[in-house]
Amino acid sequence: MQSCILYLLKCLSICLLSISLPAQALTVVQKIPTLSLTAEANYMAGEQGKPAVLILHGFLTTNQFHTITSIANFLQSEGFTTLAPTLTLNISQRRNLLKCNSLHTHTMARDSIEIEHWVQWLHAQGHDKIILIGHSSGSLGVLEYLTTHPNSPASGAIFTSLFYLNAPELGILDDEVESARMLLKNRINKPSTYHFLFCNNQYYATPQSFLSYLKMDRSYTLKALNQLTIPSYTIMGGADKRFKKVGLNWLNALESTQTNLIVIEGANHFFSNEYEFDVQDTLLQILTSPPLKEPES
């Protein structure tokens, strides 16, 4: 009951803020020369002194995904500068969700390049303190970026709904992986359908693309978390259905890393409904408080 009243109050406050903050987010279009692609991101400048937050969407979605827009809008309302790019997934100025059966040629590495480009862009805009927020596989993208770009100007990372991608319990089939690897080895980059995440035998991708994401297995992820040089937080929904596949011990595994694990009990993978505000509160608290855990230097 109390949470319901609180939810209503927050809704009201957001509406009022929306009215009082007529500023519109800008669509920033950027050519990424190394990728020969043009990418887009929604940018909203915040208050001076507050960190700029890059919010990265999850698997195959865009910056218009409701979890992302919810976080971005909230942070903007709190005076934070936000930048929500849409990963091109090898489609310039991609606007729409990619389907499982869309042709997937994008790779984790190319995603990292795009993230780097946006981080640098933020930095170039004069934002010294840049916090990276990822949702779901976007969290893995941020994690891989931070892993592969140790000199990133980002000063902190917040991972939401962080899982790993490659594991039999997640539906990855060994023979498919082996087949992809063989194709790649033979330089046959012919697209095929794979079992990947929620795309059961529908994920239509090149072997290179498919295998690039399988890099993010359980151990690699945990290891990457531990290797981060900046403070990180991980916010997990206590009722995320993925726990049915990966097991709740994933929380323990996360707990065991450097990341500051926050579990919002009852929340699902997308922090929908009233849990949207819980995650917002958590994010606000994280962004306005000193880190609980400092990375080991």
Place this chain on the structure above:
Amino acid sequence: MSLKSYLIQPVKVYFTALLIIGLLMLALLIGNLYYQTQSIQTSLQQKNQQQAQEEMSFALEENIINLTSNLLELAEWDEIRQQIEDPTYYYFWHEDRLKDSPYFKNHYTQLEIYDDKKWLLMPPTTDNSSDDRLPLHIANEEPTVIFTSEKEAFLHMFEPVFEPNSKTILGYIGISVALHQNLLTEHEFAFVNPDSIRFIGTKPITLSELGYYVEFDPITNSVSNDLWQLINHFTAYVIILLIISTVLIVILFQMLFSGPMQTLSNYIHQLKKNPKDAIEITQEHFLIKEFEELKHSIHDYHRDLQTTQHALQTQYKLVWEQARRDALTNIYNRRAFDEAWNELVATFEYNPSNITFILFDCDFFKALNDTYGHEVGDDVIRITAKTIQKSLASEYPVYRIGGDEFAIILTKIALHEAFGIAKKCLKSLKKYNFSGIGIKEKLAFSVGISHLEHQMSKNLRDDLLNLPRQADIAMYKAKQSHQQKIQCYKSQLEQESLSLVSSQVINTIVDAIHTGQYINMHLQAIHSVNSDTLYYESLIRIQKEDLLIYPSDIFSVVERRRLEVEMDTQIIQQMLNAFQSNLIPQNTGVSINISGKTLLQPQFTELFQPFIPYLKDYKIVIEIIENTLIDHMEYAKTVLNTLRKQGFLIALDDFGSGYSSIRYLAHMPVDIVKFDMSMTLALDADEKTKNIIFATAKMVRNSGYDLVLEGVETEDMLEKAKQAGATHIQGYLLGKPKSIPSFT
């Protein structure tokens, strides 16, 4: 109201006409219904066609809008840009991804991506040579409709792919749409029959022209079709019903009306053809009671009619016999003779044969009558008739054609046979003992025979008609002879009797009598003794150029040639002309002499009918000679009284010239008695004779008749005539006969 003859037609004609009119009216009604329904059907078809046309136009338009919209969505699809930017996996994407995506529609036969130079992004994977395939290069971005030889139409549409938020064209997409399939899948046609949609073009056309190249049939309106079928069935049923009804009506009409009427008509026709026969009633029975009753009524009526007719015939026969039988002798009379003679004349030309005409006459019969009285005279007539008839075969009847004159007509026998018959008859008469009836003298009979040998005749009809006259001439000759009491006619007999008259006179007289030419009527005044009034006796004269013929010669020829009726007819006509031409002086009158033969003509009274209008201004007297009147007293009474009632006066001419019987004097049908000239002359005779004349004149006057004395030529005679009691005087003393034209 007069009825046109062509309107009278057999009942079948009217029935057929009515039937045809009825059928025509029904046919008109059904035809009209059929036509109206057909109009509605046509109207519905037109409406269907119009609705189908509108629906098709709408479908095409909507399809184009949808296709354009789809194409625009496609152009904005991220994956299109993905392929333009990196077509490495184009074929895989095209085959595995594109066709599973919601952007690819079933009616797209092809979807291809072109680069910004309008060339296909990748070479075609399938055969691109067919007409319906998208081109390798976009020559024209406008939508184009391509027709194939299989009568299919494909719409090629192209749409540029822009860079997001920019007008930079990255490339193009092109789709080929199977229009037929597209129309069928995208539309639920309500008015267009989907199976009928066909495209008829051959060369590529623009989209705006597509409407002209699509053909289709409207969906037929099932209600209308059912209705139309219903009407057709109805019409067929009505026609069948009409035919059956017509046949039934005709059969019924034939059975009920026409048949019975025909039977009755035939029956009546038979009755008409054979009115005297007893024709059996038809055994056929009629369904209609009235016809059955009519049949019996006709039969009964005919039966009754026959009975009545039979009775009438019997009656008629009786009357006929009575009319043709002489009451005195019970042999055939003059009327019967005339009819028999006329029939013979009428049939003679067709069935010619030898004809013999025999006349019998009792010599000095009038003297006998006067001497022994009429009863004895009548007995003589009866005996004569009976004796002649007995001497003849039953096939030859004897006719009493005059007072003591009998005639026999013999056929198919030779003259000598006829002569023998006549001789036999005369012998029987001679043998007869007339003393039994008190006649002391020996009676003599004269017989005249005329014979026609038909094979010798050149002019059958004229020769036949001459037979009575010739027999008369022969009998006249017989009368003159004491020994040869049977005379056969020979032409020299005529010559003998006319020997004193020149042939020129004879010819002129005969010609005048037949033609009326040369007759010059004269009038001699008859003066009233007691007043100044007078009237004229018409006297015939014949004048041809310088030849003037007087009555003595005229009568001689007329009597010998038996032309009395013809002459009287001419005189009557001449006098009628005189009246009509106002040649008769006013307040006078005319007397006309009529022979005995004319008096006996059936049409005698009719001869004087034209004079009736003149009776009010003129005195018209018909003069009959004494002998004629007395010989035919009963008949003359009837005829003359008829004329008297009409206003004519009758004069008894030549009184005293014959065997005048004083006993008739009181009952004669006359108004005037004219003394014969011999009696006028007798006024100068001895005293005894003079006294007889005076006494006779007194009797005449006492009987109430006017008395005319003619032949008065001296003053002395005039005085004596007045003394005798004459009411009128005629003679040269008072005026000679004058030609009628001299009166003007």
